Amino acid sequence: MTAAEIPWPSPPGRKKDPILNRMKSERYNAREAEPRWQKIWDEREIFKTKNDDPRPKYYVLEMFPYPSGRIHMGHVRNYTMGDVVARYMRAKGHNVLHPMGWDAFGMPAENAAMANKVHPKAWTYENIATMKKQLKSMGLSLDWSREVATCDPSYYQHQQKMFLDFWKAGLVERKTSKVNWDPVDMTVLANEQVIDGRGWRSGAEVEQRELTQWFFKITNYSEELLSALDTLDRWPEKVRLMQKNWIGKSEGLLCRFMLAKPQGGHGEIEVFTTRHDTLFGASFVAISPDHPLAKSIAAQNPKATAFIEECKKMGTAQEAIDKAEKLGFDTGIRAQHPFDAKWELPVYIANFVLMEYGTGAIFGCPAHDQRDLDFARKYKLPVLPVVVPEGIDPKTFEIGTEAYDGEGRLANSRFLDGMTIEEAKEEVAKRLERETRGNRPVAQRQIQYRLRDWGISRQRYWGCPIPVIHCVKCGVVPVPDKDLPVVLPEDIEFERPGNPLDRHAAWKKVSCPKCSGAARRETDTMDTFVDSSWYFLRFTAPDAKTPTDAKAVNYWMPVDQYIGGVEHAILHLLYSRFFTRAMKATGHADLDEPFKGLFTQGMVVHETYETKDGTFVSPAEIRIEGMGDARTASLLSNGEPVSIGAIEKMSKSKRNTVDPDDILSTYGADTARWFMLSDSPPERDVIWTEEGVQGAHRFVQRLYRLTNEIAEIAAPENVSRPAEFGAEATAIRKTAHTALARVGEDIEKLRFNRCVAHIYEAANSLGSAVSKTGGAKPSAHLAYAFREAGDIMIRITEPMMPHLAETCWSALGHKNLVTEQAWPKLESSLLLEDEITLPVQINGKKRADVTVPRDANNADIEKAVLALDAVKKALEGKRPKKIIVVPQRIVNVVA
RNA sequence: GCCCCCGUGGCGGAACUGGUAGACGCGCCUGACUCAAAAUCAGGUGGCCGCAAGGUCGUGCUGGUUCGAUUCCGGCCGGGGGCACCA
Numbered sequence: 006m007t008a009a010e011i012p013w014p015s016p017p018g019r020k021k022d023p024i025l026n027r028m029k030s031e032r033y034n035a036r037e038a039e040p041r042w043q044k045i046w047d048e049r050e051i052f053k054t055k056n057d058d059p060r061p062k063y064y065v066l067e068m069f070p071y072p073s074g075r076i077h078m079g080h081v082r083n084y085t086m087g088d089v090v091a092r093y094m095r096a097k098g099h100n101v102l103h104p105m106g107w108d109a110f111g112m113p114a115e116n117a118a119m120a121n122k123v124h125p126k127a128w129t130y131e132n133i134a135t136m137k138k139q140l141k142s143m144g145l146s147l148d149w150s151r152e153v154a155t156c157d158p159s160y161y162q163h164q165q166k167m168f169l170d171f172w173k174a175g176l177v178e179r180k181t182s183k184v185n186w187d188p189v190d191m192t193v194l195a196n197e198q199v200i201d202g203r204g205w206r207s208g209a210e211v212e213q214r215e216l217t218q219w220f221f222k223i224t225n226y227s228e229e230l231l232s233a234l235d236t237l238d239r240w241p242e243k244v245r246l247m248q249k250n251w252i253g254k255s256e257g258l259l260c261r262f263m264l265a266k267p268q269g270g271h272g273e274i275e276v277f278t279t280r281h282d283t284l285f286g287a288s289f290v291a292i293s294p295d296h297p298l299a300k301s302i303a304a305q306n307p308k309a310t311a312f313i314e315e316c317k318k319m320g321t322a323q324e325a326i327d328k329a330e331k332l333g334f335d336t337g338i339r340a341q342h343p344f345d346a347k348w349e350l351p352v353y354i355a356n357f358v359l360m361e362y363g364t365g366a367i368f369g370c371p372a373h374d375q376r377d378l379d380f381a382r383k384y385k386l387p388v389l390p391v392v393v394p395e396g397i398d399p400k401t402f403e404i405g406t407e408a409y410d411g412e413g414r415l416a417n418s419r420f421l422d423g424m425t426i427e428e429a430k431e432e433v434a435k436r437l438e439r440e441t442r443g444n445r446p447v448a449q450r451q452i453q454y455r456l457r458d459w460g461i462s463r464q465r466y467w468g469c470p471i472p473v474i475h476c477v478k479c480g481v482v483p484v485p486d487k488d489l490p491v492v493l494p495e496d497i498e499f500e501r502p503g504n505p506l507d508r509h510a511a512w513k514k515v516s517c518p519k520c521s522g523a524a525r526r527e528t529d530t531m532d533t534f535v536d537s538s539w540y541f542l543r544f545t546a547p548d549a550k551t552p553t554d555a556k557a558v559n560y561w562m563p564v565d566q567y568i569g570g571v572e573h574a575i576l577h578l579l580y581s582r583f584f585t586r587a588m589k590a591t592g593h594a595d596l597d598e599p600f601k602g603l604f605t606q607g608m609v610v611h612e613t614y615e616t617k618d619g620t621f622v623s624p625a626e627i628r629i630e631g632m633g634d635a636r637t638a639s640l641l642s643n644g645e646p647v648s649i650g651a652i653e654k655m656s657k658s659k660r661n662t663v664d665p666d667d668i669l670s671t672y673g674a675d676t677a678r679w680f681m682l683s684d685s686p687p688e689r690d691v692i693w694t695e696e697g698v699q700g701a702h703r704f705v706q707r708l709y710r711l712t713n714e715i716a717e718i719a720a721p722e723n724v725s726r727p728a729e730f731g732a733e734a735t736a737i738r739k740t741a742h743t744a745l746a747r748v749g750e751d752i753e754k755l756r757f758n759r760c761v762a763h764i765y766e767a768a769n770s771l772g773s774a775v776s777k778t779g780g781a782k783p784s785a786h787l788a789y790a791f792r793e794a795g796d797i798m799i800r801i802t803e804p805m806m807p808h809l810a811e812t813c814w815s816a817l818g819h820k821n822l823v824t825e826q827a828w829p830k831l832e833s834s835l836l837l838e839d840e841i842t843l844p845v846q847i848n849g850k851k852r853a854d855v856t857v858p859r860d861a862n863n864a865d866i867e868k869a870v871l872a873l874d875a876v877k878k879a880l881e882g883k884r885p886k887k888i889i890v891v892p893q894r895i896v897n898v899v900a
Numbered sequence: 901g902c903c904c905c906c907g908u909g910g911c912g913g914a915a916c917u918g919g920u921a922g923a924c925g926c927g928c929c930u931g932a933c934u935c936a937a938a939a940u941c942a943g944g945u946g947g948c949c950g951c952a953a954g955g956u957c958g959u960g961c962u963g964g965u966u967c968g969a970u971u972c973c974g975g976c977c978g979g980g981g982g983c984a985c986c987a
Contacts, residue, residue, distance in 0.1 A: 032939095246904065247982060255986075278987060291987090331985080357985040367987045375901075376985060455986060574982085684912045684925060692912070700926055703939095710940090762914070762924035769924090776941085844920040849968040851920050889967055895919045899967050 033709035035673025039808040043144055051825060052146045056546070056557050058100035064561050065091045066541055068569030068577075069106045072132035072154075073113060076139045078609040078655055078693060079570070081665050082681045085805075086606060086757065087568050088145045089682065092804035093752045095146070096828040102561055104544040105140065105147045107133050109156035110468045110533045116206075118467075119499045125467040126495065129156055139666060143674045144807050146824070151547045155536035156467070160543065162490030163552035164535060165472040169483050170591040171221065178220045179481065182460055186214040191503035193464050207502075213317075218462040219471055219529060223583045227252055227454040229597075230582055239602035241688070244574045251575050253455025255279050258434055260448040262290055262340040262368065265349055269301035273442075274340055274352065277363030277453060281437075282429035283370040285418035286391035288381055290340045290368050291333060291353045295360035302336050302354070309334055309354065316356045331380040332356045343437055343447050344419075355380065363453055371408065378408040391418045392426060459580065461532040464504040466497060468530030476517035476524040485518050491526070504528055537577055538584035541567075542594060553593050562594065563601040566755075571605035578603070604755055607690040609681075611661040613650035614638055621660040622647060624695075625667075652692055663693055675806035676702040682757040682805055704765065705809055708802065711768060712813040714775045715795040720788035722818050727786040733774065734790035735835075740770045741794035742835040748801045749828065757805070764802060771798065792817075797829050845870055846897040847879045855896065863890045870896050 046052060067087040070080055091103035107129075114125035121128075133154060140147070153160050171177050185194040189207035199211050223230075231252045234245045257279035264272055274290055292299050294316040303310040312334040333353035342348035350368070357376055358367055371381035372390040381388055392413040393399045399416035415421040421429045437448035462471070470491040472484035484491055494512040497505040506512065506528040517524035539552070545561040546554035581599055588594040614622050627638045627647050638647040655662045668677045680701035685691035730738065744767035751759040771794055783791065795817050803810035803823050814823035838859060843866070845853040853875040857866050867888050870876055879900050887899040 243904070243982085250903070250983060253983090253986065257987080276987080280987075355985095357987095359986070362986045364987095369987090374987075376987080453986080455983095571981085686913080689906095689913095694912090694926080696926055697912080704925090706939090758913075759924085765924050772941095842920095846920080846968070849919095849966095854920085887967065889919090891919055891968095895968085897919080897967055 033706055033809065033812065035675060035705070035808065036670070038812050039142070039144060039674050042808045042811045043141065045811075045822070046144075046146075046824065049822075051822070052103070052148050053150055054100065054102050054104075054148045056560060060098055060100040062102065062561055063094040063099035063566075064102045064564045065094065065566045066102075066104065066544070066564045066568070068567070068573060069108050069537070069540060070136065071108045071111060071113070072129055072136055074132045074135065076136050076665050078663055078665060078681075080140075081143065081668075081677055082609055082691065083568060083570070083606055084140065084143065084145055085678045085681045086604070086687055086755065087566075088143075088147075088678075088807075089752060089757060089760075089804040090566055090568075090755070091146050092807065092824070093749070093828070095824075096800070096804070096826065097749075098827065101146075102151075102544065103145075103147055104151040104547075105145075105149065106151075106153040106540055106544065107155065108533065108537050108540075109133065109154040110161075110530075110536055112465065112467070114467045115465060115499065122499075124495070126156070129154075129467075139669075142669055143665075143678070146807070151544050153540060153543055153547050155469075155533070155540065158490045158492050160540075161469040161536070163543070164469050164531070164539070165484070165489050165491060166486065167539070167552055167588065167591065167593060168531070169472060169486070170593070171587050172483060174587070174591050176222045176225065176587050176590065178222055178458065179217060180220060180458075181215045182218050182220075183213050184216050184218070184460075186212045186216075188212060189502060191464075193462075216462075218460045219473075219531075220458040220460050221535075221583070221587070223459045223580070224454065224456055226583055226586055227254070227456050228452075229586070230456075230579065233582075233598060237598060237600075237603070240600075241571075241603065241605055244571070244578065244603060244605060247574045248579055251456065251579065255453050255455075257281065257451055257453060258430075258437070258448050259364065259451040260284075260343055260368075260437060261442060261445075262343060262350070263346070263442055264352075265339040265341060268298065268338055269304070271298045271301060274298065274366050275364045276366045276368050277451060278368060280370060280373065280430075281433045281448075282415065282421070282424075282426045283373050283391050284342075284344065284368070284433055285421065286370040286372050286389050287342065287350055287368045288371055288386045288388065289351050289353055289377075289384075290366065291355035291358050291380070293358040293360040293365040294354055294356065296354075296358075296365045298366075299336075299354045302338070306336075309336065312354060316354075331376060331383060333380060333384060335384070343440075351386070353380075353384075361457070362455070372404045373408050373410055375408045375410075378404065378406075382406075389417055391415060391421075459532075459534075459583070461535055462529040463532055464507070464528070465530055466493070466499075466505045468533060469536060470506075471527045471529050471531060473527035474515055474517060474524045475527060476520060476522060478522055479517055479519040479524075482517060482519055482524070488518070506530070534576060534580050535584075538581045539588065541581070541599060542585070542588070551593075553588070555595070558594050558596075562596055563599050566602040566604065567600040568604045568606060570608070574605065604687070606687050607685065608654045609693055610652050610690045611655050611663060611693045612652050613659050613661045614647045615650050616640070616645065616647055621658070623660045624663060654690075655693070668698065672698060672702045673705070673808070675809045676705050679704065679761065679806055683761040684758055686758050687755055704768075705806065707772075708768060708798075708806075709809065709813060709816075711772055711775065712795060712799065712816050715771070715791050716816050716818065718775070718778055718783050718788060719792035719795050719817065720785065722792070724785075724789060724792070727789050730786045730790060731784070733777070734784075734787045737771065737774050737787070737790040737794050738832070739835050740767050740774075741797040742832050743767070745797050745801055745829055746831055746833070746836060749831075752804065760805065764798070764805075767798060771795075799823055800826060800829050841893065843893075844895050845873060845876065846895065847876065848900055849897060852876070852879065863892075866890050866896060870898060 065087055067083050091101050095101045109129050114129050117123060117128045118125045155161060185199050187194050187204035187207055187209055189209040190204060194204055194211060203209060204211055231249060231254055234248060237245060257277055258281040260276050260278060260281065262274045262276060274292060294313040299313060303313055333355040336352050336354060338352040339349040340352050342350060358365065369377035369380060371378040371386065371388040373392055388404050390402050390404050390409065392409065393402045393416045394411060394413045415424045415429045421432060424432060434450055438446050440447045470493060472489060472491045474482045474484055476482050494509055497509060499505060513525045513528060515524050515526050541564055542553050542558055546557035585594060585599040586597055589597065614627050616622060626641055628641055629636060629638045636649060638649050639645060640647055653659055653661060676698060680698050683701060744763050747763040748760045799810050799813045799817065800823060807824060810823050840856050841859050842854050842856045844851050845855050853873050855869050855873060857869055867890065876898055885898050885900055889897040
């Protein structure tokens with residue numbers, strides 16, 4: 006369709022008498038206008054992005070949704086924000102990539118399959134269709150031609166290929182790990198699916214099981230993932246901190262404690278410590294109940310066995326007993342102090358020592374570690390302070406019930422006495438590194454990370470199959486590239502618990518690619534976090550025959566602005582950072598950090614309503630009367646009173662959700678978008694209120710009316726610029742250009758609430774200017790100013806309310822699309838005032854104003870200030886002690 | 901327990917690097933239009949004193965630095981988030 010054929014709406018209300026016209030002017034009908042503009046954008050393919058465009062690129066991405074069924078308000082907020090950025094950057098002359106896809110594998114599809122006997126695939130694709138329609142009705146400027154769904158073989162085949170490449174590169178490992186096993190559903194549960202030690206669905210007590218699982222070796226990149234956080238200066242500090250803590254680097258010492266008497270083949274205990282400075286304060290050694298030495302002791306000692314069993318129970322008994330008492334079992338074994346073989350320390354099995362961290366063994370220094378102190382007090386072990394705060398006499402320094410973990414100087418520590426903690430650590434490390442027992446140094450420096458390898462195995466159907474074959478003869482064999490993808494079988498049944506793939510004999514049965522003998526397929530599928538770890542790369546070339554297209558990746562990556570919920574601060578974002586590096590290592594990409602800018606938006610929250618019997622009811626089911634503290638709610642159905650509860654995240658269980666479809670069909674997409682952007686800063690939670698939505702909707706109508714009024718008096722589109730402007734015209738132009746400057750600036754900083762305020766402010770000011778004309782035909786320069794201001798207003802509104810902006814743009818007489826217009830050129834000279842009014846303070850309190858020329862010097866300003874009545878009065882004829890002039894800001898007279 | 905963030909009118913929130921506290925919106929009050937209502941338009945709206953001009957207090961509490969503090973520093977109180985026997 007060419008421009009001439011576009012069915013341009015005739016500008017409404019173009020009649021002779023503007024006053025009469027204003028009264029009659031019809032309302033903006035979003036329901037009619039929005040689909041019409043969407044269709045025009047669609048037909049002209051204006052959001053379709055080319056990979057070979059000479060303009061500078063800009064990649065804006067919102068976290069893609071899980072196709073749960075319908076979009077929710079959180080999506081509306083998230084995608085509106087991204088769309089504002091996308092539309093703005095397009096107007097600023099960038100080639101913008103703004104794609105959308107579906108995080109389409111995952112458990113809800115399997116749960117739905119079990120509950121409703123619908124195939125996960127059918128369920129997922131139906132949801133995608135519904136949600137796509139909903140997203141389209143929001144008027145998002147997305148390039149839908151790049152849409153991907155992670156459950157489609159055309160997507161996951163590449164993931165399988167990369168899994169194999171990672172494997173070749175040594176980034177995949179198969180090892181045993183502890184999992185939460187639901188014995189009834191016969192499946193592995195994620196931590197969040199274990200509630201009070203029981204499976205969330207079956208209610209069965211969850212067991213800890215050792216299973217052989219597939220892992221990605223993310224720990225190979227611990228140090229890099231940590232240090233590169235410093236380069237992510239456009240990420241929220243909070244997220245970087247969370248990742249830093251998650252990686253949990255600590256520098257310490259691996260130190261061997263020789264046993265006085267060897268025990269079942271164990272001649273020593275290796276300990277990891279970060280406080281080797283306190284070694285002379287040691288009073289015991291403790292090992293984990295899972296430590297090999299503990300097992301060897303248990304083999305001969307029933308009491309030890311009983312204690313270890315006790316500890317295991319404690320482990321499953323959940324967080325309530327998290328503050329569990331420190332318990333230990335004295336093994337009777339004695340360990341020698343590394344600096345003094347005659348000094349023997351008791352060895353305990355202790356419930357608070359974790360096998361998964363460090364070496365599974367510690368030495369306890371009660372004076373300087375709270376846990377060790379609690380333990381020592383319980384078992385009456387010595388407590389000797391060895392670090393004493395500066396200025397305190399070591400002889401009088403005593404430890405009561407609180408360990409001292411602050412700064413200080415060493416004491417009671419032989420050759421370390423008087424040193425700082427750092428000096429003592431260095432000295433201890435140096436000496437023990439040199440000392441040897443059995444030809445090995447006693448200690449070595451070690452860097453320890455909390456980060457563990459990423460277990461990607463899931464015993465589930467609806468996920469990406471791990472492309473591996475198990476052969477009795479050849480062991481674990483990769484599926485050859487030519488046999489990819491390993492496609493999920495569709496004929497599966499969910500009647501019985503367990504993994505349907507594991508029960509699918511025909512699918513499982515396969516011949517070994519190496520020896521052609523009988524073999525079986527791996528039935529684990531991948532964690533869905535794998536799917537979302539590279540979709541942003543796939544968007545750059547969604548049809549490439551290989552996982553990525555080098556040229557496209559190099560052109561588009563990194564993502565310039567990524568927007569999503571803070572709940573993904575750690576896992577998704579850390580996995581993606583790892584995956585991008587792994588793809589670099591295997592030649593699928595050429596960068597380290599995928600997301601240059603990250604923004605985490607707040608949630609959408611709403612009041613909750615609860616009936617007397619404690620059931621939650623939805624906002625749609627109630628009526629609210631009164632205001633402020635006197636607000637009351639009652640059920641629409643029977644008038645029964647309902648209590649108004651806390652404001653919480655919208656959730657199905659609290660029934661405090663508002664369906665975007667209802668809002669869209671009542672008020673239109675622009676109202677919803679505008680409300681989502683107003684008031685609350687984007688990183689904070691926004692409270693959804695009916696009043697707020699109505700306020701937003703009022704502005705939609707107001708801007709529409711204002712535009713039509715401006716259209717009446719504005720100069721024609723192409724009239725040439727007058728040489729001079731009067732005061733009124735200049736004021737109008739200042740209003741428009743100030744808004745232009747501020748809105749642009751604030752979009753770039755993602756401060757959408759302020760953009761909204763600027764537009765309100767400008768609309769107020771332009772409204773007054775229009776009223777002042779009283780309907781009379783304005784002079785040429787004033788008419789020009791109105792034309793300019795009207796155009797600017799609508800152009801800067803478009804990123805936020807694109808449909809309304811198109812309607813207004815055509816009302817202003819334009820025959821093209823505002824969406825395709827460049828961002829207006831700022832006349833910055835208009836932002837400068839000729840005269841400025843400075844507040845005048847006397848002793849720090851504002852007492853007057855003084856108006857001076859913009860470029861007045863300090864002496865002139867001082868003179869003007871001293872001439873003010875208020876200042877004269879305050880000084881009572883005396884000279885001021887001091888006058889502080891802050892240029893362009895303020896004057897303070899110190900009397 | 902450790903780490904981080906946040907406390908501003910009736911409400912959501914503005915206030916750039918220490919420089920007029922309360923922009924903008926919601927709500928409320930008054931007026932215009934209307935038979936009336938809604939919508940719309942005009943005006944007002946932190947507390948206290950005052951007819952007013954104006955004064956005075958005021959950014960969780962409390963000290964401090966400064967000519968000047970919502971902003972910086974110390975202590976306390978309240979709310980939210982992250983991690984959690986991490987050696």
